Amino acid sequence: xxxxxxTLWSLHFREAPRRAVRGRPVSGVLGAGAGRRDAGxxxxxxxxxxxxxxxxxxxxxxxxxxxxKGTEPPFSGIYLNNKEPGxxxxxxxxxxxxSSEKKYCSGTGWPSFSEAxxxxxxxxxxxxxxxxxxxxxxxxxxxVVCKQCEAHLGHVFPDGPGPAGQRFCINSVALxxxxxxx
Numbered sequence: 001x002x003x004x005x006x007t008l009w010s011l012h013f014r015e016a017p018r019r020a021v022r023g024r025p026v027s028g029v030l031g032a033g034a035g036r037r038d039a040g041x042x043x044x045x046x047x048x049x050x051x052x053x054x055x056x057x058x059x060x061x062x063x064x065x066x067x068x069k070g071t072e073p074p075f076s077g078i079y080l081n082n083k084e085p086g087x088x089x090x091x092x093x094x095x096x097x098x099s100s101e102k103k104y105c106s107g108t109g110w111p112s113f114s115e116a117x118x119x120x121x122x123x124x125x126x127x128x129x130x131x132x133x134x135x136x137x138x139x140x141x142x143x144v145v146c147k148q149c150e151a152h153l154g155h156v157f158p159d160g161p162g163p164a165g166q167r168f169c170i171n172s173v174a175l176x177x178x179x180x181x182x
Contacts (some may be wrong), residue, residue, distance in 0.1 A: 028134075040061065048149060058092065065171045066092055066151035069136065069143070074109025077172025086179040087117065088170075093149040095128040098170065099182035106160070106167055111175070113168040114160050116144075117182075124162065144168060 049057070054067050064070040079088070088098040088111075098113045106112035116127035124131075127147070134143035134155065144153045153174045160167030 043147055054092070059173075062091055062173050063128065065173045067151075069134075069152040071154075072110075072171045072173050077111060078107075079111045079172040079175055079177055082111070082177060084177070084179050085182055086177055087182050088113075088175045089153055090128065090146040090153070090176055091174055091176045092148060092151040094176065095145060095146055095148040097128045097146065097153065097175070101182050104161060106169070108167075110154065110169045111172055112160070113170065114162050114166060115164060116168065129153065144170065176181070 051067065055063055055081055058066065061072065065072055082100075082103075085100050087096050087100070088103075089096050096117050099117045102113045102115050102117075103110055104114060116124060116129045118124070118127040120126065130145050130147050130150075132143040134141045142156045144156050145151060146153060151174060152171075154168065154170035157167045157169060158165055
């Protein structure tokens with residue numbers, strides 16, 4: 001079943017978002033343009049790199065997912081079945097994003113977390129993430145980006161466990177895992 005889903009994903013879904021992202025103007029939801037600022041970016045600790053610098057720093061798949069808002073195929077990520085204790089950091093800027101304590105198996109094909117690291121109740125002001133409206137696939141979703149470098153991480157959906165009921169569905173290639181006490 002996983003092989004079938006991967007095959008279907010690569011044939012149908014993977015190419016369409018790539019074309020849509022490249023066709024989107026720079027003034028779109030998240031900046032392909034370096035230096036663009038908005039209210040959600042006021043907490044950035046470092047300026048964003050130019051597109052050419054990100055290409056040098058990241059693998060092609062990491063660049064596609066984090067800088068062009070792509071998605072890795074389901075059931076393909078290296079952290080999907082990772083059960084080690086530790087912290088998941090942004091692959092672009094090393095900002096801590098998610099704790100292994102909040103990771104769970106959602107069965108969707110991507111690593112899932114019930115909340116971001118630093119969440120207190122419903123307050124996410126001390127986390128390393130921001131939420132953005134995403135209408136790129138014709139429906140309204142909530143995109144999750146790194147607060148520090150605006151890397152696309154994935155999306156959050158209202159069908160998760162616990163009282164908050166959130167499922168942060170995050171691309172493995174957008175993360176760097178650091179084992180240890182979360």
